[in-house]
Amino acid sequence: MNHIVCIAYVPDTETKIKIGADGKSIDESDVKWIVSPYDEYALEEAIRAKETKGGTVTVVTFGPAKADVGLRECLARGADDAVRIAADGLAQVDSLGVARLLAAAIKPMSFDALWLGNKGAGTDAQTLVPMLAEMLDLPHINLVTKLEWKDGAVTCWREIEGAKEVVEAPLPALLAAQKGLNEPRYASLKGIMAAKKKTITVKTPADLGVDAASISGEKAAVRWTKLELPPGRQAVKLIPADDPAKAAEELLHLLRDEAKVL
Amino acid sequence: MSNILVFVEQRDGKVRKAALESLTLGRALAVKTGGTVAAVVAGSGISGLAGELAAYGAAKVFVADAPELALYSCEGYTAALDAAASAFSPSIVLVPGTMMGKDVAPRFAARRGVGLLSDVMTLEVENGRLVGTRPVYSGKARATVAADPAASLQIATPRPNVFQAAKADVPAAGEAVPLALSGLKIRAKVTKIEAAEGGEIDVAEADKIVSGGRGIKGPENWPILKALCHELGAALGASRAAVDAGWIDHSHQVGQTGKVVSPSLYVACGISGAIQHMAGMGSSKVIVAINKDPEAPMFKVATYGIVGDLFQIVPAMTEAAKRMKA
Ligand SMILES: Cc1cc2nc3c(=O)[nH]c(=O)nc-3n(C[C@H](O)[C@H](O)[C@H](O)COP(=O)(O)OP(=O)(O)OC[C@H]3O[C@@H](n4cnc5c(N)ncnc54)[C@H](O)[C@@H]3O)c2cc1C
Ligand SMILES: Nc1ncnc2c1ncn2[C@@H]1O[C@H](COP(=O)(O)O)[C@@H](O)[C@H]1O
Numbered sequence: 001m002n003h004i005v006c007i008a009y010v011p012d013t014e015t016k017i018k019i020g021a022d023g024k025s026i027d028e029s030d031v032k033w034i035v036s037p038y039d040e041y042a043l044e045e046a047i048r049a050k051e052t053k054g055g056t057v058t059v060v061t062f063g064p065a066k067a068d069v070g071l072r073e074c075l076a077r078g079a080d081d082a083v084r085i086a087a088d089g090l091a092q093v094d095s096l097g098v099a100r101l102l103a104a105a106i107k108p109m110s111f112d113a114l115w116l117g118n119k120g121a122g123t124d125a126q127t128l129v130p131m132l133a134e135m136l137d138l139p140h141i142n143l144v145t146k147l148e149w150k151d152g153a154v155t156c157w158r159e160i161e162g163a164k165e166v167v168e169a170p171l172p173a174l175l176a177a178q179k180g181l182n183e184p185r186y187a188s189l190k191g192i193m194a195a196k197k198k199t200i201t202v203k204t205p206a207d208l209g210v211d212a213a214s215i216s217g218e219k220a221a222v223r224w225t226k227l228e229l230p231p232g233r234q235a236v237k238l239i240p241a242d243d244p245a246k247a248a249e250e251l252l253h254l255l256r257d258e259a260k261v262l
Numbered sequence: 263m264s265n266i267l268v269f270v271e272q273r274d275g276k277v278r279k280a281a282l283e284s285l286t287l288g289r290a291l292a293v294k295t296g297g298t299v300a301a302v303v304a305g306s307g308i309s310g311l312a313g314e315l316a317a318y319g320a321a322k323v324f325v326a327d328a329p330e331l332a333l334y335s336c337e338g339y340t341a342a343l344d345a346a347a348s349a350f351s352p353s354i355v356l357v358p359g360t361m362m363g364k365d366v367a368p369r370f371a372a373r374r375g376v377g378l379l380s381d382v383m384t385l386e387v388e389n390g391r392l393v394g395t396r397p398v399y400s401g402k403a404r405a406t407v408a409a410d411p412a413a414s415l416q417i418a419t420p421r422p423n424v425f426q427a428a429k430a431d432v433p434a435a436g437e438a439v440p441l442a443l444s445g446l447k448i449r450a451k452v453t454k455i456e457a458a459e460g461g462e463i464d465v466a467e468a469d470k471i472v473s474g475g476r477g478i479k480g481p482e483n484w485p486i487l488k489a490l491c492h493e494l495g496a497a498l499g500a501s502r503a504a505v506d507a508g509w510i511d512h513s514h515q516v517g518q519t520g521k522v523v524s525p526s527l528y529v530a531c532g533i534s535g536a537i538q539h540m541a542g543m544g545s546s547k548v549i550v551a552i553n554k555d556p557e558a559p560m561f562k563v564a565t566y567g568i569v570g571d572l573f574q575i576v577p578a579m580t581e582a583a584k585r586m587k588a
Contacts, residue, residue: 130369139449221377241570248578
């Protein structure tokens with residue numbers, strides 16, 4: 001079974017966010033970058049399937065040269081090949097544009113399962129999974145927390161509000177990982193050494209037949225026109241807790257009469 | 263730009279509140295665009311829903327009613343939305359940002375080759391294009407996002423619980439228009455739905471949430487929080503620490519790798535307020551922090567706070583809520 005895993009290389013969720021000089025993006029100095037957390041679940045599941053059923057795992061990202069660090073980390077954990085679609089020098093590309101680039105890169109590849117995270121940390125858009133599935137004419141299953149491989153098919157448990165849906169799809173299919181699917185491994189020393197020797201294939205949008213100018217910056221289908229720090233919240237109103245019963249009483253009255261939420 | 267089409271999510275023949283919020287928002291936008299609002303709903307045996315949607319301003323209700331649409335499938339429901347869009351030619355499409363909506367809207371957007379304003383918390387029409395705002399980078403920044411004014415269609419998924427749902431002053435016609443979906447291709451099929459224990463409210467949909475973290479010490483103490491949930495009509499949430507300890511199912515987790523929620527009230531009990539937790543609940547209208555550590559970061563975002571032992575405060579709140587109702 002062959003797997004492709006799309007990973008996003010994103011600012012660490014702990015990173016302090018500063019607004020960039022253009023007022024539309026973040027200031028990337030001092031930012032620590034990581035493989036987006038959900039993508040780790042996706043990669044782990046692909047590697048586990050390879051270990052039990054054989055096959056290969058290829059990781060793909062659209063990102064600048066520094067994303068090679070993220071790809072190497074995936075190779076160290078057990079991926080066989082890595083492809084980077086070069087974003088160097090490109091203005092912002094929105095989800096539709098990223099989906100077009102990924103679709104162009106993936107279309108010629110042969111695979112049984114295409115894996116994504118259900119959400120890319122940072123933009124938190126949750127749009128790429130269905131978009132990419134549509135462009136590649138694949139069935140997709142979002143928010144997968146458990147799965148069983150069948151002959152030429154897969155059964156997934158998918159999280160929805162207040163329930164789990166059991167969904168069956170024929171392969172090839174696009175599957176999007178949700179937390180709970182597995183516990184991602186760390187790279188072994190041996191894996192790290194082996195990853196150093198593997199090559200990362202770099203392709204430009206032009207190599208894939210995509211005109212980068214038509215999907216980036218002012219031509220992106222969705223544009224970030226402004227980025228700002230969130231509005232500050234009012235200072236907390238502290239209620240003395242010497243007498244818990246009185247404190248609780250006061251809190252409930254504030255919630256009803258002042259905040260009007262009860 | 264003028265006409266507005268709203269995708270209506272129903273499960274078991276019941277219209278989801280988030281869909282009514284999107285219809286209400288669609289009505290507000292239509293005042294500016296000068297167009298009419300239509301709804302599209304997919305399912306089986308759902309023709310009776312048109313009246314309810316008319317009350318919320320739907321002049322037309324496109325109904326895809328077929329046995330193979332009884333259970334949700336992205337391919338089936340996207341086909342319904344696509345057919346309604348072809349019949350109605352809207353310039354704006356709103357899809358509630360529920361799990362179903364966030365599955366359908368991007369697939370539809372890609373089919374039409376247009377972008378999508380995802381998970382917006384405000385939405386306006388400005389100079390002929392949709393402009394919205396949404397939290398990004400775990401809520402540490404807020405982005406203003408704008409659709410391409412030249413696009414044939416502009417699509418947005420409004421975040422649930424943020425926009426109000428209100429009936430129109432005068433109900434619209436609600437003319438039911440049946441949609442026949444020919445050549446329906448459903449490959450990813452739901453075979454079964456496993457419901458959560460005993461009709462609990464899900465945090466993703468709840469208007470009020472009481473959440474517990476590592477401070478609750480162990481799963482044996484959930485009843486203390488559940489009693490308060492019961493009095494307030496709230497859903498039970500949890501931090502990742504509580505989930506990872508195996509005290510509760512992941513479906514309760516709020517945060518970066520859990521659910522992102524915007525309830526009117528969020529009560530955090532024994533939760534420190536890590537940035538990844540805040541990413542999930544930072545946009546709640548009113549936040550209450552109950553924590554014995556006055557330095558806990560949760561107090562920095564909280565509206566009200568009590569520095570104290572949750573094992574004393576929470577039961578006292580339950581009692582106070584009971585008295586208030588009496
Ligand atoms: C990639 C990534 C993703 C993550 N995603 C999430 C996520 O989705 N959701 C999430 O929640 N976390 C997430 N985390 C984890 C997060 O960083 C924190 O570790 C977690 O939120 C801590 O949970 P907690 O507040 O319950 O525990 P702690 O930080 O241990 O806090 C417990 C709090 O309880 C208080 N307390 C203890 N006893 C009492 C008492 N008797 N009365 C009152 N107060 C008491 C303590 O003072 C303390 O403030 C993520 C982390 C990473 C790296
Ligand atoms: N630049 C990228 N390159 C490769 N995959 C990506 C990229 N951005 C997002 N993805 C994938 O798409 C998923 C969902 O991202 P999003 O729709 O942006 O929330 C992520 O978890 C990744 O698997």
